[in-house]
Amino acid sequence: MPGTTPTGVQGMSTRARIYRALYDAEALCTRQMLAELCGISMPTLYHNLTDLMDAGLVRSSGEEQSTGGRRAQGLEIVPDARVAVGVSVTERHLLMTATDLRLRETAFRSLALDTAKQIREGGLIAPHIESFLDDYRVDRSRLLGVGITIPGMLTRDGRRIFMAPTIGVRDMPVSLLTRDIPCPVHVENDGSASGNAEYFVRRERRSLAYISLENGVGGAVVLSAGRPYAGANSRSGEFGHICVEPGGRRCSCGKRGCLEAYCSPRRIWDEFGVSAPAFFRGVEEHEPAYETLLYDILRHLAIAVNNVRMALDCDIVLGGSFSEHLQPYLPILRRYVVAGNPFDENADFVHFSRFRRHIALRGGALYFIQKFINGL
Numbered sequence: 160m161p162g163t164t165p166t167g168v169q170g171m172s173t174r175a176r177i178y179r180a181l182y183d184a185e186a187l188c189t190r191q192m193l194a195e196l197c198g199i200s201m202p203t204l205y206h207n208l209t210d211l212m213d214a215g216l217v218r219s220s221g222e223e224q225s226t227g228g229r230r231a232q233g234l235e236i237v238p239d240a241r242v243a244v245g246v247s248v249t250e251r252h253l254l255m256t257a258t259d260l261r262l263r264e265t266a267f268r269s270l271a272l273d274t275a276k277q278i279r280e281g282g283l284i285a286p287h288i289e290s291f292l293d294d295y296r297v298d299r300s301r302l303l304g305v306g307i308t309i310p311g312m313l314t315r316d317g318r319r320i321f322m323a324p325t326i327g328v329r330d331m332p333v334s335l336l337t338r339d340i341p342c343p344v345h346v347e348n349d350g351s352a353s354g355n356a357e358y359f360v361r362r363e364r365r366s367l368a369y370i371s372l373e374n375g376v377g378g379a380v381v382l383s384a385g386r387p388y389a390g391a392n393s394r395s396g397e398f399g400h401i402c403v404e405p406g407g408r409r410c411s412c413g414k415r416g417c418l419e420a421y422c423s424p425r426r427i428w429d430e431f432g433v434s435a436p437a438f439f440r441g442v443e444e445h446e447p448a449y450e451t452l453l454y455d456i457l458r459h460l461a462i463a464v465n466n467v468r469m470a471l472d473c474d475i476v477l478g479g480s481f482s483e484h485l486q487p488y489l490p491i492l493r494r495y496v497v498a499g500n501p502f503d504e505n506a507d508f509v510h511f512s513r514f515r516r517h518i519a520l521r522g523g524a525l526y527f528i529q530k531f532i533n534g535l
Contacts, residue, residue, distance in 0.1 A: 173199060174207040175535040178236065181217060182260075182532065185362075187233040208234075211535075216240050236260060241531060243303045244292070245523035246284060247349060248274055248336070249310065250325050250374050253283070255291045256520040260528055262356070264517065266295035275327035278335060285339035303531050304343035306523030307336055308352045310375040315393045317346065324411040325375040345526045350396055352522025353512075354379025355387060357476050359525060360513055366473040369512075370398050370463070371519070372481035375411065376419040380471065399423075403462040421459040424481055427452070439484045457488060461495035464509055468500065478512030479519075486511050 171179065180196045181188055188196075194204045211217040220235035238259040247254040253274065257266040268291050277283040288305060291297075311323020313333065320331045337344045354369030358381040361367070370378045376399030380388040388395050399419035400412055408426070410417035420426065424435040430452060431438060441449040464475055477485070485492070493506035500506070512518055 171533055172535060173197070173203060174210060175533055177204065177207050178211060178216065178535050179532055181234055181236050183362075184235075187221060188235070189233055193234065214240075216535075238263065239265075239301075241301050241303050241528075242297055243524035243527040243531075244288065244297070244305045245352075245517075245520035245525075246288065246305060246307045247517075247519045247523065248278070248283075248307065248326060250274060253287055254517070254520055255287065256517055256524065257291075257295060257297050258521060258524045258528075260531075262360070262521045262525060262528070264521075266291070266297065267517070268294075278326065278328055278331070284336050285341075288340055299342070302342055303527035304345065305340055306352065306526040307344065307346045308349035308519045308523045309336075309346065310349050310373065310377065312348060312394055312397065313346065322412075324413075343527065345523075347523070347526065348377060348379075348396075349373070349519040349522070350377030350398075351379040351387060351389075352526070353478055353518045354381050354396065354476075354522075356514065356518055356522035356525050357381075357478060357512055358385060359529070363474075366471070367476050368398075368467050368471050368473055369396070369476045369478060370467070372422060372477060372479040372485070373519075374423055374425050374481075375399060376417075376423055380473075398463060398467060401463050401466055403459045403466075418459065418463045422456050422463070422481070426456070435481060435484055453488070454491070457485075457492050458495050460485075461492055461499060464492075464496050464506075465499045468496075468503070468508065474508050474510060476510050476512055478514065480516075482511055483515070 176197050177193060180193055190204060194201050208217065216237055217234055218237050220233040238261045241260055242257050245256045251271060253270045253272050255268045256264050258264055270287060284307065292299065309320060309323055310325050311328060312321045314321050318333055320328050320333060322329050333346050336346060350371040353371050357369050358367060364383055366381065366383045368378065368380050377396060378398040379396040382388055400417045402416045403418050403421055404416040407416035408420035409415050410420040427433060427435055427438045438449055442453050467475055493509055496506040496509060497503065514521065
């Protein structure tokens with residue numbers, strides 16, 4: 160809207176506000192439009208825009224259609240002006256991606272590793288990062304940093320991993336992950352990183368609860384101003400440990416009945432000894448035992464969704480590798496949600512992530528992209 164500050168840029172410098180407005184533009188953006196959007200004068204715009212263009216961060220992007228006279232020239236950011244790396248530590252793999260400023264993947268690698276053993280021994284990340292950067296010829300002069308995501312909780316100061324049961328880690332210093340990495344590095348919970356990435360690409364700018372469905376189940380709460388809600392002990396969004404079946408299946412955390420014990424690929428493996436893709440192929444072929452388990456997974460997921468909806472009254476987004484298999488069954492899930500919800504007549508507040516893959520990785524990279532934009 161002309162004359163207003165773009166959402167989420169309060170407190171930024173004028174240069175950063177201009178860049179963020181261009182970043183968010185969904186169509187051709189002219190200098191005049193940019194000045195109105197940021198609520199600044201044309202001389203102020205030209206001064207800051209010159210700096211951005213000289214730095215190689217903004218460029219001309221074509222011309223606006225005109226009914227007569229000189230056509231106004233458009234502007235856009237230069238996506239590959241910088242690169243960020245996201246790393247995801249999972250139970251059996253180390254995943255790495257390089258992204259441009261628009262979170263588009265430019266390189267990806269998956270390594271099969273005994274992560275629990277290697278983390279305890281230290282030195283897990285650095286040599287693999289070095290090899291990844293070298294093999295894909297990532298320009299280190301443009302590298303903003305490495306964002307590492309883990310399936311576990313960190314202490315409030317971010318210096319220790321409090322608990323990460325799926326990778327067999329408790330009370331471990333973060334430095335065992337980050338040592339010897341020769342660039343800025345940041346470590347955070349994979350659900351929190353994913354929730355931040357999901358909010359970042361949504362134009363609605365509404366508060367959301369993100370439920371991450373991987374081998375472990377986690378998530379994040381992001382408020383409408385783009386602020387993550389961490390909670391008193393940085394444990395907000397640990398949706399995997401909502402109890403959906405009192406006295407039920409044992410969870411990796413040691414308790415019984417947690418969502419994670421009911422709605423993850425680990426359950427499928429425990430019950431049938433098959434991978435998630437093989438299981439869902441069986442569902443498509445109408446294997447009765449597989450269909451029964453799928454409906455049970457959806458019912459327990461609906462219980463968790465309703466609990467989160469009752470507590471937070473916001474949109475709920477399901478993401479992560481396991482959620483990709485569940486997307487065809489959204490109508491069934493929504494029916495289960497409505498059946499257990501006394502207030503909502505439909506469940507259109509339940510969505511799947513806009514990222515088709517690697518959301519935690521991109522969320523790790525996003526930490527440095529946001530830091531870069533905000534610091535312009």
